[in-house]
Amino acid sequence: MSKLPDNDTLRRFYREGLSDKEIAQAYGCSVQAVNARYTAIGIERKPYSNIAAAILEAAWPREEFDRGKFTRFNRARDLSTYIRWRLGDQALTQRQFQRAAAFLAHLERNNLVLSIDWSKDNPWVFLPREPSDGRRVIRWPEGREMPKGPHLEAISLPLAPVEPEIAPS
Numbered sequence: 001m002s003k004l005p006d007n008d009t010l011r012r013f014y015r016e017g018l019s020d021k022e023i024a025q026a027y028g029c030s031v032q033a034v035n036a037r038y039t040a041i042g043i044e045r046k047p048y049s050n051i052a053a054a055i056l057e058a059a060w061p062r063e064e065f066d067r068g069k070f071t072r073f074n075r076a077r078d079l080s081t082y083i084r085w086r087l088g089d090q091a092l093t094q095r096q097f098q099r100a101a102a103f104l105a106h107l108e109r110n111n112l113v114l115s116i117d118w119s120k121d122n123p124w125v126f127l128p129r130e131p132s133d134g135r136r137v138i139r140w141p142e143g144r145e146m147p148k149g150p151h152l153e154a155i156s157l158p159l160a161p162v163e164p165e166i167a168p169s
Contacts, residue, residue, distance in 0.1 A: 003029040007041045010034075014043060015054045017150040048089035052080045055151055059141055060116060075124035078103040079114055082137065086154040107137055108157065115139035135159075 004010060004027050013023055020034040044050055056079075078099050084092060085100040092100070107113065112126040113133045133139055135156040140146055147155065 003027045004033060004037050007037075010037060010041065011043070011054070012145070014038065015051070015058050015151055016148045017051070048084040048087050048091070049080075051087055051151060051154070052083040055083060055147055055155060056080070058147060059138065059144055065116075065118070073122050073124050075114060075122070075126075079124075079138065083154045086156075086158075087150065104137075104157070113137060113139045 004023070005013075010023070020031045020038075023034045024031045043054075081092065081096045082100045082103045085097065106126075110126070111129045113129050114137060115125055115127050116123045117125045127139060130139075136152075137155055137157060140155075146152065
């Protein structure tokens with residue numbers, strides 16, 4: 001019998017940014033056991049891309065919303081790139097850094113958040129920021145569990161004005 005929590009709880013820990021070591025210590029098992037379970041439930045270790053996908057999955061689950069057919073739109077790609085930048089992904093290309101910077105500038109300049117309106121052909125829409133949005137760059141759906149820690153910061157505006165650094169050539 002595994003000492004680890006159920007798969008849904010483990011996925012939540014992954015979205016929240018808990019390290020394998022933190023989970024292993026909390027459940028009295030090895031880091032390798034945590035890693036093996038992640039692999040068994042289909043979590044690949046492309047940390048930044050996977051975390052961005054997990055955050056979006058928490059907001060708009062693919063099975064419920066068929067979000068996958070809309071990821072080709074620029075706003076969806078820009079959001080994912082922004083999240084990866086905020087998480088510290090050093091593998092972003094120069095173009096991706098520029099897109100993250102442009103996404104951030106557009107939100108800040110116009111006081112907007114990104115949301116989804118399923119009635120539109122391109123459901124990714126910019127909406128005026130409301131007090132309930134806080135610093136988040138997306139309008140978090142009601143009734144969905146909000147990420148915590150570094151993953152919440154990844155979908156939030158920076159505390160101080162910043163420009164994403166240009167990726168090394």
